[in-house]
Amino acid sequence: MKVKLQEDVLKDQNLSANFNREHFNTSKTLVVNMMSSPGAGKTTLLEETIKLLVDQYTVAVIEGDLATDRDAERLRALGVQTVQINTVGGCHLDARMIAKKIPEFDLEEIDILFIENIGNLVCPSGYDLGQHYKVAVLSVPEGNDKIPKYPVMFRRTDMTIINKIDLLPYVPFDLEEAESDLQFINPSAKFQALSAKTGEGLDRWITWLKEAYQQCTKQ
Amino acid sequence: MKVKLQEDVLKDQNLSANFNREHFNTSKTLVVNMMSSPGAGKTTLLEETIKLLVDQYTVAVIEGDLATDRDAERLRALGVQTVQINTVGGCHLDARMIAKKIPEFDLEEIDILFIENIGNLVCPSGYDLGQHYKVAVLSVPEGNDKIPKYPVMFRRTDMTIINKIDLLPYVPFDLEEAESDLQFINPSAKFQALSAKTGEGLDRWITWLKEAYQQCTKQ
Numbered sequence: 001m002k003v004k005l006q007e008d009v010l011k012d013q014n015l016s017a018n019f020n021r022e023h024f025n026t027s028k029t030l031v032v033n034m035m036s037s038p039g040a041g042k043t044t045l046l047e048e049t050i051k052l053l054v055d056q057y058t059v060a061v062i063e064g065d066l067a068t069d070r071d072a073e074r075l076r077a078l079g080v081q082t083v084q085i086n087t088v089g090g091c092h093l094d095a096r097m098i099a100k101k102i103p104e105f106d107l108e109e110i111d112i113l114f115i116e117n118i119g120n121l122v123c124p125s126g127y128d129l130g131q132h133y134k135v136a137v138l139s140v141p142e143g144n145d146k147i148p149k150y151p152v153m154f155r156r157t158d159m160t161i162i163n164k165i166d167l168l169p170y171v172p173f174d175l176e177e178a179e180s181d182l183q184f185i186n187p188s189a190k191f192q193a194l195s196a197k198t199g200e201g202l203d204r205w206i207t208w209l210k211e212a213y214q215q216c217t218k219q
Numbered sequence: 220m221k222v223k224l225q226e227d228v229l230k231d232q233n234l235s236a237n238f239n240r241e242h243f244n245t246s247k248t249l250v251v252n253m254m255s256s257p258g259a260g261k262t263t264l265l266e267e268t269i270k271l272l273v274d275q276y277t278v279a280v281i282e283g284d285l286a287t288d289r290d291a292e293r294l295r296a297l298g299v300q301t302v303q304i305n306t307v308g309g310c311h312l313d314a315r316m317i318a319k320k321i322p323e324f325d326l327e328e329i330d331i332l333f334i335e336n337i338g339n340l341v342c343p344s345g346y347d348l349g350q351h352y353k354v355a356v357l358s359v360p361e362g363n364d365k366i367p368k369y370p371v372m373f374r375r376t377d378m379t380i381i382n383k384i385d386l387l388p389y390v391p392f393d394l395e396e397a398e399s400d401l402q403f404i405n406p407s408a409k410f411q412a413l414s415a416k417t418g419e420g421l422d423r424w425i426t427w428l429k430e431a432y433q434q435c436t437k438q
Contacts, residue, residue: 037256038340038369039361066341067370089371091310091341119369121257122285122310122339141360141383142258150257150338151286152308164360170389 009099013127016095020102020130027107030216031115032209033129035153036137037146038119041163043071045137045196046114050078052206057111057213062101064093064118071116081105092123095130112213121146125153132216139164141171144178151185159190161205166195228318232346235314239321239349246326249435250334251428252348254372255356256365257338260382262290264356264415265333269297271425276330276432281320283312283337290335300324311342314349331432340365344372351435358383360390363397370404378409380424385414 009019024031034042050059060081063072072084083101085093093115105113115131117124125134136157138146141164147154154160160182162175179191190208194201228238243250253261269278279300282291291303302320304312312334324332334350336343344353355376357365360383366373373379379401381394398410409427413420 037258037338037361038365039256039358065368068368070364070368089341091339118341119256119365120310120339120341122308122337123342139258139360141358141386142256145289146257146338149284149287149289164390167360167386167389170386171383 009096011096013095016099017128017130020095020098022130023102023107024113024130024132025216027110028217029107029110030112030209030213031129031131031133032112032212033115033117033124033131033134034137035117035121035124035134035157036119036139037121037142040119040137040139040142041196042116042119042137043074045161045163045194046116047074047078048196048199048202049114049206049209050075050080052202053112053209054078054080058109059112059114060105060110062093062098062113062115064097064116066090066118081110087118091118091120092127093117093129094127098129112209121150121153125156133158133212135159135161137161137163138178140167140173143172144174144181147178147181147185154182154189155186157186157189159192159208162191162193163196165193165200166198228315230315232314235318236347236349239314239317242321242326243332243349243351244435246329247436248326248329249331249428249432250348250350250352251331251431252334252336252343252350252353253356254336254340254343254353254376255338255358256340256361259338259356259358259361260415261335261338261356262293264380264382264413265294265335266297267415267418267421268333268425268428269294269299271421272331272428273297273299277328278331278333279324279329281312281317281332281334283316283335285309285337300329306337310337310339311346312336312348313346317348331428340369340372344375352377352431354378354380356380356382357397359386359392362391363393363400366397366400366404373401373408374405376405376408378411378427381410381412382415384412384419385417
C-alpha cells in the first residue's frame, strides 16, 4: 500500500490523527499507544509482549524518545521493524510525527503496531495519534496516588496497566485503591496488574491484545 | 517585607524569574527547585529533609501539582507553611506562578524555601523560577538509562539525587554508570545517592543544604 502525504495533513494535528486512523483501519493494523512516566517499564513490557506475539503476528514499533535510540535498539534486537522518532526535547508525540513515519511501514503486512510514547505522565495524554487504544502504564514504585494526581492521563486511556508488581513486597502500593481510583476517574477503563520482568499477569494482557486485534480486523 | 507585583512582571517568564530571584536574595532565603518524574519520591524526600531541618531553620514549601493538594497536606502535617499551585493540567511551574505566590510568604522569616515542581522529567527543566539551585531526583526503579535519555533535565540541574537506593537489590540500576553519564552530560553537577525511606545518605544532602544556605546568606 502506497501512502501519499498531503501538506495540509502535516499542518494539522487532528487531520493527521484522522489520516493515520484511516490508514490503520484500511490495513487492519491494530495500533496501541503506550504512555507512562519515565522508567515505568514500557520498553521492557514491549520486549516481553513482542516475544509472546511474534510467532502469530507481525509486529512493528514506533519508538518515541527525546534523545538516543537505545529503546529502539532493544526492540530491533527482537527482529521487529522499529522506527525511531526523536522529539529533540519535545515532551510527547503528535499525530503529524506519526503520519510522517507511516510511509516507512508496509502497513498491509503489519498486524499490530505499538507506539511507545515519550516518558511523560502529562503531555502525551492530550494527543490523538490515530491509535485504536491508549494504554497508560503505571509502575508500583511510583505509588498508587499517581492516578488521582495525574487524572488527565488516566481519564483519557482505555486501559491502565500496573507494572512491576514483583516490587509490591518492597514499596507501599495499594492495588485495590488504584483500581477504585481508576474506576472513579474513568469507569470504562480496563485495569490490569502485571510484572513484565517476572511474566506474572502477562497472559491477561496478551489475551486482551489478541481480542483487540480480532475486533480491529472485523471492522 | 511587603512585595508588590507589577503587571509586566507577570506577563513575562524571565522578568518574573529575576523578580523572584531579587526577592529571595534580599530576604536571604535559600530556594531549591526540586524536579523529577512522577513517583521518584520528591515529597517523601522533602518530608524527611524538613524533619532534619526544622530545629535549626524556618522552612517553607511551594507545592506544584496538576490536581489535588495531597502532597501539600503531607508537608503541612509537619508544621511548615506550604502554598499549593495547581496547574490544572500544565506540565511545569513557571516563574510567574511563583511570583504570584511570593506575597503569601513572609520571606524575611524563611531560611529555606523548597519548590516541588510537577512530576515530569521534561517540561520543568526549561523554566527558571528564580531559584538558587535546581535539583533533579531520579529513583532507582526508573533505571539509570534515564540520564542519557532525558539529557535536557540533567544538563540543566546543579545536583542529581538518586533516590530509593534501598531498592538496589531488587531492580537493575548501575550507580557508577549513572554518575559517569551525569559527569559526561553535566561535569559541574553534584551527584548524591540516598534513600529517603531508610535515611541512608540523607546526611550528605542535609550537609549540602546547610552549606548552600550559608553561601546564600553571605551574598
